[in-house]
Amino acid sequence: MQAGGLGEAAQSWVGTGANQPVSGDQLGGALGPDLMGTLGGLLGGNGQQASSVLAQVLPGLIDQLTPQGRVPAGGEANPLDALGGLLGGGSGGGGLGDLGGLLGGLMRR
Numbered sequence: 001m002q003a004g005g006l007g008e009a010a011q012s013w014v015g016t017g018a019n020q021p022v023s024g025d026q027l028g029g030a031l032g033p034d035l036m037g038t039l040g041g042l043l044g045g046n047g048q049q050a051s052s053v054l055a056q057v058l059p060g061l062i063d064q065l066t067p068q069g070r071v072p073a074g075g076e077a078n079p080l081d082a083l084g085g086l087l088g089g090g091s092g093g094g095g096l097g098d099l100g101g102l103l104g105g106l107m108r109r
Helices: 007-014 024-031 033-042 047-065 079-086 096-107
Strands: none
Touching (some): 033 047
């Protein structure tokens, strides 16, 4: 996010203040067309749709995963592991279907 010019916005999502909004174009530019295209394809849409929906959801999601206003230090529960669980990479039992269902529903609106 930092390299993509959205470091300040991403930091606001982690912090305790207001979350700075980002546009789908900004997020798509920061994360790249390959990732956005892959997400869009997985969700039954395209990269532009995926980046637009992710721009709506990601600030609040990161905010919820960092309730103390910071990314945990080593030895603490890491909220990014919870995000990995939503994406199917953790033991959270969630999986891509959980996040995919949420984002896919938003894309169909």
